Amino acid sequence: MLAYLIKRLGLALAVICTVVLVLFSLLYLIPGDPATIALGPRATPEAIARYAERMHLDEPIWRQFLIYIGNAFTGDLGVDIFSERPVTAIILDRLGFTLALVCAAMGWAMLIGIPLGCLSAVMPNTAVDRITGVLSVSTIAIPSFLVSIWALLIFAVELRWLPAIGAGEPGETLDQLSHLVLPAFAVGLSWVGYLARMVRASMLEVMGETYIRSARAFGLRPRKVVFGYALRVAILPTITLIGMGFGGLISSTVFAEIIFARPGIGKLIFDSVMARNFPVVQGGVIVATTLYILVVLISDILIAWFDPRVRESL
Amino acid sequence: MNRFETQTGQPGIDASGLPEHLSEDEVRESAARERREKLRMFLTNWQGVTGLILVTLFFASAIFAPWIAPYDPNALDIPSRLVDPSLEHLAGTDQLGRDTFSRILYGGRVALKIAAIGVSVALVSGLILGMIAGFGPRWLDNLLLLVFDTVRAFPTIVLALATVALTGPSLELVLAIVIITSIPQYARVTRTATLSLKNTDFILAERSLGAGMPRMLWHHVMPNVIGPLMILAAMEVPVVVTVEAGLSFLGLGVLPPTASWGTILNEGYLVIRDTPWMVVAGGVPLILTTLGFTFLGEALRDIFDPRMGKGR
Numbered sequence: 275m276l277a278y279l280i281k282r283l284g285l286a287l288a289v290i291c292t293v294v295l296v297l298f299s300l301l302y303l304i305p306g307d308p309a310t311i312a313l314g315p316r317a318t319p320e321a322i323a324r325y326a327e328r329m330h331l332d333e334p335i336w337r338q339f340l341i342y343i344g345n346a347f348t349g350d351l352g353v354d355i356f357s358e359r360p361v362t363a364i365i366l367d368r369l370g371f372t373l374a375l376v377c378a379a380m381g382w383a384m385l386i387g388i389p390l391g392c393l394s395a396v397m398p399n400t401a402v403d404r405i406t407g408v409l410s411v412s413t414i415a416i417p418s419f420l421v422s423i424w425a426l427l428i429f430a431v432e433l434r435w436l437p438a439i440g441a442g443e444p445g446e447t448l449d450q451l452s453h454l455v456l457p458a459f460a461v462g463l464s465w466v467g468y469l470a471r472m473v474r475a476s477m478l479e480v481m482g483e484t485y486i487r488s489a490r491a492f493g494l495r496p497r498k499v500v501f502g503y504a505l506r507v508a509i510l511p512t513i514t515l516i517g518m519g520f521g522g523l524i525s526s527t528v529f530a531e532i533i534f535a536r537p538g539i540g541k542l543i544f545d546s547v548m549a550r551n552f553p554v555v556q557g558g559v560i561v562a563t564t565l566y567i568l569v570v571l572i573s574d575i576l577i578a579w580f581d582p583r584v585r586e587s588l
Numbered sequence: 589m590n591r592f593e594t595q596t597g598q599p600g601i602d603a604s605g606l607p608e609h610l611s612e613d614e615v616r617e618s619a620a621r622e623r624r625e626k627l628r629m630f631l632t633n634w635q636g637v638t639g640l641i642l643v644t645l646f647f648a649s650a651i652f653a654p655w656i657a658p659y660d661p662n663a664l665d666i667p668s669r670l671v672d673p674s675l676e677h678l679a680g681t682d683q684l685g686r687d688t689f690s691r692i693l694y695g696g697r698v699a700l701k702i703a704a705i706g707v708s709v710a711l712v713s714g715l716i717l718g719m720i721a722g723f724g725p726r727w728l729d730n731l732l733l734l735v736f737d738t739v740r741a742f743p744t745i746v747l748a749l750a751t752v753a754l755t756g757p758s759l760e761l762v763l764a765i766v767i768i769t770s771i772p773q774y775a776r777v778t779r780t781a782t783l784s785l786k787n788t789d790f791i792l793a794e795r796s797l798g799a800g801m802p803r804m805l806w807h808h809v810m811p812n813v814i815g816p817l818m819i820l821a822a823m824e825v826p827v828v829v830t831v832e833a834g835l836s837f838l839g840l841g842v843l844p845p846t847a848s849w850g851t852i853l854n855e856g857y858l859v860i861r862d863t864p865w866m867v868v869a870g871g872v873p874l875i876l877t878t879l880g881f882t883f884l885g886e887a888l889r890d891i892f893d894p895r896m897g898k899g900r
Binding site for chain 2: 300411417521546566
């Protein structure tokens with residue numbers, strides 16, 4: 275297990291470094307002076323000079339990269355061009371909104387999707403199963419940003435049940451929760467479909483195993499067999515699915531934040547792209563990617579913990 | 589295949605593995621019967637038929653847009669701006685008085701163009717990379733797998749945002765992102781199929797006859813993987829169309845005044861408090877297209893390749 279852990283951690287670090295390298299080299303792949311490109315046409319000569327000094331632009335490129343990555347690991351991601359605030363502080367301000375949205379979306383999707391998958395698996399080929407099947411395919415196929423726009427249109431603009439934009443007044447929990455409902459609904463909807471499908475497929479497989487038959491033969495109640503025995507094993511592939519789908523989850527979070535004007539990381543990156551505030555874009559993308567890699571890492575380690583065969587394969 | 593029949597030298601079994609007593613005509617007829625059976629299965633599968641109808645509708649409306657569209661998609665008519673749907677304007681008009689229905693039809697052309705180019709380039713590149721991974725040395729296989737896994741699950745939109753920050757929005761950028769992020773899907777399927785074919789008897793026979801690598805890949809591996817790849821392509825079209833619409837919605841893809849479902853949604857989002865019709869009109873074709881291709885792909889997969897899908 276330890277050997278696997280070390281290999282897996284090394285791999286995660288390598289991927290993060292690659293992402294930083296790609297982001298860093300993007301600046302140099304475009305012809306022209308890096309400082310001018312990064313700061314955009316509106317930057318003053320003083321700002322360009324300051325940026326050139328901060329990024330050590332007079333040094334060779336490989337040294338600039340080492341300096342940047344060294345700073346990034348100590349938590350220094352540079353400063354905002356306009357406000358001169360440290361990028362790290364700006365991101366930390368916003369990170370909570372994104373994490374809350376991701377957790378809320380995933381939470382309600384699991385709460386609905388997993389039982390729905392169990393239900394379909396327990397009664398395969400019935401009307402309930404067929405309807406669940408069509409609904410999960412449909413929720414997976416419908417683009418999540420469209421769900422966001424239509425949810426905004428129906429529940430905020432037409433019905434006025436829920437607030438449309440922002441994240442609520444700081445400190446007022448109820449207000450913040452009411453601002454969380456629509457984005458979480460939109461981001462989580464396709465996951466209800468994914469989870470229901472995945473759980474159904476792996477449950478059907480597990481329900482055919484002999485130990486389930488034995489449990490039944492011992493006269494355990496069906497509820498106990500399904501939730502106590504089958505689901506415990508069948509849930510494993512779902513953990514992998516969550517890890518692998520987390521990139522998509524971040525993408526739909528970015529859309530939801532922009533559409534509902536929620537001040538998270540996605541909105542921050544988007545606004546900075548529009549304002550050509552490249553240090554903030556760079557920092558935001560690095561943080562979002564690191565978040566993604568961490569989730570994949572955790573899901574991989576969990577799987578290896580549960581299933582010893584996986585440890586051998588890396 | 590005829591060449592092998594004399595060389596295998598095993599009585600009773602020819603190279604195709606069929607018993608000798610079946611004549612060629614009988615084999616051909618049983619193949620035809622199987623095809624008819626598959627066609628019948630497809631036509632009685634309501635998801636498949638719905639998918640086929642929606643996909644046909646998508647192609648037809650995009651190709652014949654110039655003949656169907658009642659108005660020029662970019663013709664301004666400020667006095668009748670933001671009118672509700674009527675017989676005159678089937679889907680209403682936008683903030684500049686342009687006919688939304690005509691713009692949707694022309695937006696379909698952008699979606700079709702991106703989907704056609706994106707899916708075909710990604711399919712061919714994925715096919716080649718997957719065969720290299722499957723037939724190549726082990727270290728190359730491992731390296732390519734790592735790259736595929738990383739790219740496949742990477743947050744596409746975040747990557748796109750970072751790139752747009754430097755290059756500015758363009759259609760080419762959307763295409764590049766679509767292609768890069770979907771290559772791994774095709775490559776993975778090809779690699780798995782290639783690996784399982786690598787040690788089969790007919791490949792070994794071909795190899796012992798001195799066939800070169802390109803010939804083996806082209807004549808023997810490719811025909812075996814192209815079926816699953818086509819099904820995968822049908823399932824990938826919704827992803828591609830969604831990425832295009834999403835990036836255009838953010839103002840990072842197709843630029844106004846070019847009509848795209850994404851730009852219509854973006855303009856509709858800005859006037860969502862005045863009229864709901866633009867975001868409804870921009871969203872409906874997007875949903876119909878994604879659902880259509882997904883239903884079609886799922887039905888094809890269930891009928892032709894039941895092993896491929898773990899779920900339904």
